[in-house]
Amino acid sequence: MTSSNPSYLIIGAGVFGVSTAYHLIQKYPSASITLVDRDAYDAESRVAASWDWNKVVRADYDDKIYCKLALEAQDIFKSDPLWQPYFHQTGVYWTCRSDYAQNVINHHKELGRNDDIIALPVSEARKLYGGLFDNADYTGVKEVLINRASGWAAAGDALRAVTKKCLELGVKYVTAEVATLEFNGRGSCTGAKTKSGQVLSATHVIVAAGAFTPTLLEWSAASSGNAGLRAGERILAAGITTGMAQLKKDQYEKFKDMPVGFQGYTPEEGKPFIGSIPPTKDGELKWWGSKIFTNTREVLPGRYISSPPPTHDYNQWKVPGPLKQDIIESRNLWYGPASADWEMTKHRICWDAFTTSSDFIISPHSASKGLYVATCGSFHGFKFFPVLGKYITQMLEGELESELVEKWAWDRQRPDSSENVEYPNSEMKHLLQPASKL
Ligand SMILES: Cc1cc2nc3c(=O)[nH]c(=O)nc-3n(C[C@H](O)[C@H](O)[C@H](O)COP(=O)(O)OP(=O)(O)OC[C@H]3O[C@@H](n4cnc5c(N)ncnc54)[C@H](O)[C@@H]3O)c2cc1C
Numbered sequence: 001m002t003s004s005n006p007s008y009l010i011i012g013a014g015v016f017g018v019s020t021a022y023h024l025i026q027k028y029p030s031a032s033i034t035l036v037d038r039d040a041y042d043a044e045s046r047v048a049a050s051w052d053w054n055k056v057v058r059a060d061y062d063d064k065i066y067c068k069l070a071l072e073a074q075d076i077f078k079s080d081p082l083w084q085p086y087f088h089q090t091g092v093y094w095t096c097r098s099d100y101a102q103n104v105i106n107h108h109k110e111l112g113r114n115d116d117i118i119a120l121p122v123s124e125a126r127k128l129y130g131g132l133f134d135n136a137d138y139t140g141v142k143e144v145l146i147n148r149a150s151g152w153a154a155a156g157d158a159l160r161a162v163t164k165k166c167l168e169l170g171v172k173y174v175t176a177e178v179a180t181l182e183f184n185g186r187g188s189c190t191g192a193k194t195k196s197g198q199v200l201s202a203t204h205v206i207v208a209a210g211a212f213t214p215t216l217l218e219w220s221a222a223s224s225g226n227a228g229l230r231a232g233e234r235i236l237a238a239g240i241t242t243g244m245a246q247l248k249k250d251q252y253e254k255f256k257d258m259p260v261g262f263q264g265y266t267p268e269e270g271k272p273f274i275g276s277i278p279p280t281k282d283g284e285l286k287w288w289g290s291k292i293f294t295n296t297r298e299v300l301p302g303r304y305i306s307s308p309p310p311t312h313d314y315n316q317w318k319v320p321g322p323l324k325q326d327i328i329e330s331r332n333l334w335y336g337p338a339s340a341d342w343e344m345t346k347h348r349i350c351w352d353a354f355t356t357s358s359d360f361i362i363s364p365h366s367a368s369k370g371l372y373v374a375t376c377g378s379f380h381g382f383k384f385f386p387v388l389g390k391y392i393t394q395m396l397e398g399e400l401e402s403e404l405v406e407k408w409a410w411d412r413q414r415p416d417s418s419e420n421v422e423y424p425n426s427e428m429k430h431l432l433q434p435a436s437k438l
Pocket of ligand 1: 011012013014015016017036037038039046047048049050051054055056057176177178179208209210211212213216240241242288350351352374375376377378379380381382383384
């Protein structure tokens with residue numbers, strides 16, 4: 001295989017991997033492009049963070065680069081027939097305890113957008129939407145950001161539809177768990193070996209394995225003897241709990257047109273932002289907890305890193321009591337005492353890959369030729385699904401603009417995590433100890 005005849009092996013079929021396959025197959029219709037994932041793309045249940053009932057699709061970023069990128073992605077969600085059926089433009093209601101709202105509004109203006117986006121005093125905002133958020137926690141809130149252009153997407157359905165489209169266009173999909181990356185005698189990456197021993201080869205190997213990325217790189221470092229493959233401090237795998245309540249018919253009527261809600265906190269308050277997404281058509285209302293936790297375990301003799309539990313489904317449906325309690329406390333931050341009797345139908349622990357700055361890593365891997373990394377959604381990656389692959393393709397071809405090359409580099413200076421409210425704040429086993437306070 002020569003570089004004039006490139007082939008692509010993408011490990012992980014979440015939004016980073018599938019978007020890459022989608023953009024590559026459109027640019028190179030006859031290229032060999034393979035997605036490999038431990039779960040079938042249409043499986044009943046998947047471990048991918050991207051596979052979910054719903055995800056927020058918003059451009060309310062105080063980081064101008066992500067604001068611009070999210071607007072680009074949202075425009076596709078709103079207009080392209082492949083994505084449009086999954087997008088719901090319900091708006092966003094965001095309690096801000098910092099200058100977040102003004103920063104977002106300024107970015108939109110500077111980017112020439114006239115979206116219906118305003119910041120209101122609490123007293124005015126809580127009257128909106130029939131007073132739906134009147135019982136929310138407004139302690140320390142400076143103002144409420146209302147952006148009627150934002151909304152949410154039926155995430156799992158969109159992921160399945162775009163993957164199916166990729167397959168129709170000629171992308172191959174292999175359902176298998178990758179055990180290690182493969183290298184030639186010169187240390188260049190040539191493919192991957194699955195747990196059952198199947199070798200998949202390509203000139204370009206793109207690791208898009210989400211929360212499992214650091215573990216896969218550890219295993220590959222051990223099998224190849226190339227310690228430089230390890231993620232080290234760059235990537236941290238972490239989980240967060242989501243919960244769903246089944247609304248009764250009258251409750252559903254009340255909540256069905258609600259916007260996405262965000263409780264925005266600052267580092268001093270020690271909480272991440274906590275969101276709640278409008279009910280699905282089956283009347284299930286979802287929100288997430290405030291604990292973002294690591295799971296440090298021995299992935300190889302003597303090698304301890306954070307990694308999802310070592311079962312096929314990451315134990316994602318086995319949610320211990322203290323994490324269910326976290327969900328109750330977050331519910332109360334939104335819906336107050338009136339929600340005490342809501343029937344909880346589902347709890348899930350969802351795993352993602354984080355960087356200290358919440359920037360993605362979309363970069364060649366510096367320790368091996370032919371190896372690339374595209375992941376680290378850091379709890380906000382889904383909304384970029386339509387455009388991620390465009391930028392990953394640019395990275396593969398050395399055409400990414402310099403600002404993005406630096407932001408998403410494998411090797412770069414990384415800030416301390418203390419200013420990042422989204423960064424993992426606890427260790428799972430400590431949260432599960434009886435004495436732990438949530
Ligand atoms: C609870 C929760 C809520 C979120 N809410 C939002 C939101 O509202 N809006 C938003 O924009 N973002 C949100 N995010 C973030 C977003 O979901 C993620 O950043 C994004 O989906 C990550 O995509 P990914 O492709 O990197 O990883 P994933 O979607 O996790 O995909 C990785 C894939 O790799 C596969 N894989 C892993 N290891 C192997 C292996 N060894 N062999 C084969 N396959 C393997 C997995 O099966 C998986 O399919 C949320 C995340 C969580 C956890």
